[in-house]
Amino acid sequence: MATTTTDAAPSPVKEPPVNPKKIARQRRKDSVSRIWRQYRRSFMGMAGLGILVFFVIIAIFAPVLADKCDLSPICHPNNPSLSPPSSQFWFGTDFQGRSVLSLTIWGARVSLIVGLAATLITVVIGTGIGLVAGYYGGWRETGLMRLTDWFLVIPFLPLAIVLSVILKPSLLTVIFVIGITSWPSTARVIRAQVLSLKTRGYVERSRALGSRDFRLVTRHILPNVGPLIFANTVLIVAIAILTETTLSFLGLGPDPTVNISWGTILEQAFGQGAAYSGYWWWIVPPGVAIVLLVLSFTMIGYALDDILNPKLRGR
């Protein structure tokens, strides 16, 4: 979309640059700033971005906000266990006397890292498969799409559970498992886009001028697929974070002695019967954090979809 836009806002430069690369770059810049102008007007999008920035800051400055030592049960042996919120422990303490606030702050890191890294894997696999299938067609398409359909049908969480049980629990395992199980929808979206793009005039023109497949794909197909799948990608992050939480809750998350995620806090709270004993402060903060972070990605995704999806535009 970025390069095909002809009705982009007039560039502020009086003399249009003659170099074709400069023109392309200028157009891309224009369309990004046009999208940003539209995005800024969306309340949902800006609210989502605000929440996301808040959590990113918390994740980056976690060591400043909460001593890493707080995560270890042996660090503060004199802390009261299961104490309700107080001026010393704003969110109370868990069964090992750890501050729930500190646990929640550090959990932001795990969730963001897993969400983003797993999405990266998903997008790379999904885009690769979608591109090859859509661009080359023929037996490659048949084979790859059959594989995609298979993965689409296999229930996602049971597959993730089976993989996590077989592999050794660690942060990398969780990222790998989520990434490897969630690419099929991306592959389908990309393939559909590539199928429609490869018949466009400018792609054929470029091919007639002697462009090789690699150049066609990197210069003409990918830049145009990108914006369309951007919203989809943001929504994948939301699902990846939720999946990490669920896997951790089932005891299949990253090793809790190394990385404590929000799902792990909830797993321990559930294991200790917090819901039945009324230790609400142990359950509410990590849950609210999950909802807010996932919600931020969902809201950003929806706002982007409104702007980038041509079907919804112009009504």
Place this chain on the structure above:
Amino acid sequence: MSTRKYLFAKIFQAVLTLLFVLVFNFFLFRGLGDPTQLLAKQRGNLTPAALEQLRSQLGLDLPLPQQFVNYLKQSAQGNLGLTFDNQPVSTEIAHAIWPTVLLIGTSTIASIVLGIWIGIRQGWKWGSTFDKGALGFTLILYSMPEFWFGLLMIMLFSVTWNIFPSGGMQSAASTLTGTAHIADVLNHLALPFFVLTVSYLAEYSLIMRSSLMEVLGDDFILVARAKGVRERNVRRRHAVPNALLPVMTVTILSLGYILGGAIVIETIFSWPGLGRLTYTAIGNQDYALLEGLFLVFSAAVIVSNLVADLLYSYLDPRVRAA
């Protein structure tokens, strides 16, 4: 493509997919993981001799192709191996199927009906106060882990207010029969049913809303209005039926997700179904049971996909041509 050809093609595909799952299952546990090591980890300290005996007993010492043939034969006969405590996996699964069908069946139907109804009201007047409020509400539901919502509901309804039991499918040591027994089960069903219904409602309302919004931009809606069809009928006869088709696809594809939700919800409510069985299997590192459960979950999704495909082609004959 003729209807019969289409039917056969779809059934053939489903059988192929099921075969793929079988092969995948086999190599997942025997290729990716080393079954002997898994067994050793599961059963604690075994002497090398005992381990060797166990291996030959389970046929793990045979060459891989031979194991694969045996595995296919046994699966076809419904023999899925033995669990951690030497019960047949197939019996364990058979016991757990009906509670899951009861819980998942009722709550899925409820969330589809409710979700679609909300989505229609939203999409028909998108941008209205109701639409905005419902959108915010459903997006929050969509972003919420089901099990966390379930824990909150247990805290409120079971612990604080003591209205509903917090877990199980019937009262302990219950000797109730007839209607009293049914009432007891329904009482236990209420809370997990509510949690699952509300958790999945957003999935359907969001799709229905955007699908209806897309259809409303189509020309035939303009035509219907121009020829003077009453608004109520534009919605009921023209807009909604066309918007429902894509929703159906999503509904069926979401069954895989719902099974995931069932695992955590059954876990926190101690509902004696397949989900809770999965949780137990994870805790015991019970690979044979997990393998069987994975097969059953996949088969359920594949079969419902097939049904949906056939239903879809009946409702929208255009897909048969494609």
